[in-house]
Amino acid sequence: MYRTSLVLLAVGLLTMGASAKSAPPKTPSADQSPAKPAPVPAPVADFDARNPLSVVALLSLGGAKATVVSKDTETVLVSVTSVAANFTALFASCDAQGRACKAVQFDYLDDKPGPTFAQLNAFNQTSALCRAYEDKTSRPHVVFSTLLFADDPFAHFRTQTSAWIGCIGEFRNFLKDPNGYLAAAP
Numbered sequence: 001m002y003r004t005s006l007v008l009l010a011v012g013l014l015t016m017g018a019s020a021k022s023a024p025p026k027t028p029s030a031d032q033s034p035a036k037p038a039p040v041p042a043p044v045a046d047f048d049a050r051n052p053l054s055v056v057a058l059l060s061l062g063g064a065k066a067t068v069v070s071k072d073t074e075t076v077l078v079s080v081t082s083v084a085a086n087f088t089a090l091f092a093s094c095d096a097q098g099r100a101c102k103a104v105q106f107d108y109l110d111d112k113p114g115p116t117f118a119q120l121n122a123f124n125q126t127s128a129l130c131r132a133y134e135d136k137t138s139r140p141h142v143v144f145s146t147l148l149f150a151d152d153p154f155a156h157f158r159t160q161t162s163a164w165i166g167c168i169g170e171f172r173n174f175l176k177d178p179n180g181y182l183a184a185a186p
Helices: 002-015 052-061 117-126 154-176 178-184
Strands: 065-071 076-081 086-092 103-109 131-134 140-147
Touching: 052 065, 052 076, 052 086, 103 154, 117 131, 117 178, 140 154, 154 178
Parallel strands: none
Antiparallel strands: 065 076, 076 086, 086 103, 103 140, 131 140
């Protein structure tokens, strides 16, 4: 189960266009402390995770098709179609221009028949980040939310999106065999 998460996180990084090459680590001498890795530069100029258009540009660089599908006074909804998964990103508490958003909620819908309420509840108890629910039409969703800050570096957003891709993978594994997944869960 955890191996699948790690593989999906790696695929997510590659899908998001966030892979970076670095030199092999050097072993510090006894009188030196290890050097801190250099920050990974954002592939989008002036990247700001609080701006949905920055996220759309980033996802597009990674091969996904991301588009703003709706915007109102405080929210912006982005639809994403990619090799990894199709999902939405709802940016909340945005300014009047649809920027400076304070949070984003990613949402993945699966069209497979949904598990029982008890199984969904048990799935939620196995994850610290991923939350599952059944919508009004009895279709299962998994969601992941995170706060956004003005001083968040690109690397932080990359980590959040990798965690989100991991949520989708774990949820798909759960939907294949809810009882088997839950029996093996920690």
